[in-house]
Ligand SMILES: Nc1ncnc2c1ncn2[C@@H]1O[C@H](COP(=O)(O)OP(=O)(O)O)[C@@H](O)[C@H]1O
């Protein structure tokens with residue numbers, strides 16, 4: 001009966017913020033190699049789900065369970081989740097004055113390696129890796145020396161998230177509205193970065209408000225989240241349907 | 255006892271009278287104690303002019319006493335410990351050897367002046383290897399060979415500060431640095447003040463004089479290090495003079511022993527187009543005050559002051575600055591930051607005076623405080639006195655905690671909470687550290703900051 005566990009299994013997940021229930025019973029399973037999209041109107045609980053999965057404080061799980069590679073996700077601290085291969089692409093990446101992008105990334109890479117019993121990455125190898133990933137995303141290498149996200153435009157911040165993702169090479173990338181605030185060129189580059197992550201080892205949970213991103217990163221499954229519940233799931237054509245009909249029909253259903 | 259306490263509670267007026275009477279006797283007691291120290295130190299070996307100067311200073315001290323918190327400039331500095339015990343001056347028998355391993359900056363060679371337990375230590379000092387035109391002397395020697403220079407500085411002393419007056423009254427030791435016009439002494443001169451065992455209830459009253467002639471340059475690294483837990487008092491006074499176009503860099507590391515009171519005081523005078531860059535780290539000592547008074551006395555002069563306080567466990571730090579813009583086109587910039595863990599207190603009191611006619615002055619001050627624990631406290635008080643109308647005076651002050659969003663962002667990338675906190679604290683203090691021009695000195699200060707964070711992390715867990 002020994003079966004390899006799914007990468008991520010969410011079962012009847014209820015989450016409250018400030019005593020108010022936001023997620024009202026989410027069920028979702030993602031396997032390695034899959035790309036799932038979660039679409040939903042503003043305020044439906046998309047970011048709440050992504051923060052809950054990555055372990056931010058203030059998100060109280062009142063019912064349900066999440067298993068990541070068979071482990072109880074909620075028994076893991078945020079940094080342990082990262083070390084185990086979970087990456088959150090922030091909807092609003094945080095500015096950290098005085099901490100250079102490069103040092104930040106090096107500390108992160110080595111912390112994750114250490115947690116996995118690996119040696120620190122040699123400085124030269126690290127430098128080469130970061131430069132290569134930055135170039136692939138057309139990020140100006142000068143920005144690597146600057147403080148994390150400080151003075152970056154909205155698009156540059158999102159691009160920086162993608163460089164971090166590429167360097168950290170996660171098993172599960174949760175990308176919270178990585179597409180919002182991007183012009184078409186930036187959207188294409190970011191999409192290229194996401195597609196580069198696709199592969200049998202990697203799963204991606206794409207959270208988005210618009211269908212636009214899904215033209216470039218074609219999902220295997222699309223879920224519609226309304227008022228804290230997944231009201232319907234389907235193939236990529238569901239995204240087109242949403243684009244045509246809007247969320248209204250689903251909102252009534254919820 | 256209990257009854258008494260109740261009675262006093264019921265009649266507050268009597269209690270106040272009592273307090274005042276008690277304070278007067280305490281004041282009389284320590285003043286007479288310092289007077290007898292002064293009499294004992296008559297200084298038969300000192301020149302007559304200096305004996306007269308010290309006598310006048312003793313009289314000023316007797317009039318002024320020790321500053322109390324009732325004085326606006328001393329609101330945040332509690333010197334009660336100094337009034338309880340008259341700290342005896344350093345004497346040759348108190349100059350016990352102290353371990354100096356941490357007193358130096360790794361990788362920094364060059365001249366060094368060492369004071370051990372409050373007295374010049376010729377064996378561990380190295381005054382050689384200075385370029386022509388640079389004079390670096392123990393003050394005792396300078397009192398004879400460069401009396402003109404020393405006398406000129408002491409005569410110009412501002413009359414209204416009790417601690418300065420006491421320093422002058424007991425003046426015997428310190429150093430003199432003189433850099434002749436157009437000479438650059440760019441290699442930093444290290445000045446170590448080391449205090450070890452055998453200095454309990456003693457005071458170091460050192461006096462340092464730095465005179466840069468026109469277009470001269472010099473760089474000083476001052477380190478105060480205390481290795482014990484005994485209570486002692488360091489009351490160093492520096493007089494720093496920068497001639498036209500001169501440049502002075504100082505880095506001051508105050509890492510006194512756990513029981514120490516430190517009341518360092520610097521007076522800086524900047525002539526036309528002169529520039530001073532002064533960075534301080536306040537990290538060790540029970541009560542530490544870092545006072546800088548800068549006279550922007552020549553047009554186009556520039557003063558940059560920066561400092562960081564790292565406090566924990568009942569430590570109390572005060573940064574007091576006064577920027578006196580006397581003439582037009584002066585610039586001053588101040589950046590002071592505190593990181594305070596449980597039970598620590600810091601205060602920043604920064605006064606900027608722009609005198610009438612000092613048009614086009616550009617003076618900015620920023621004081622930011624990071625509290626790592628609810629029991630830490632920070633006071634911040636920028637004061638502006640502006641009597642000119644065409645000036646730019648910016649000031650900003652904040653008191654806050656570590657940012658939860660930043661902590662989570664770091665953790666979400668695999669960084670554990672302790673390391674995440676250290677990264678943010680080091681970045682916060684980094685704004686000050688990066689102002690230190692010399693690499694080895696900057697590295698030393700950065701190491702001290704990360705070492706401090708490690709100790710705080712270890713204390714929490
Ligand atoms: N920290 C918070 N405090 C209070 N309410 C919150 C907080 N975060 C989210 N909410 C509320 O939870 C609901 C879902 O928000 P969110 O997950 O951000 O939605 P989405 O990302 O889909 O736009 C909204 O009603 C929002 O106002």
Ligand SMILES: [Mg+2]
Nearest residue numbers: 046047091177
């Ligand atoms: Mg959102």
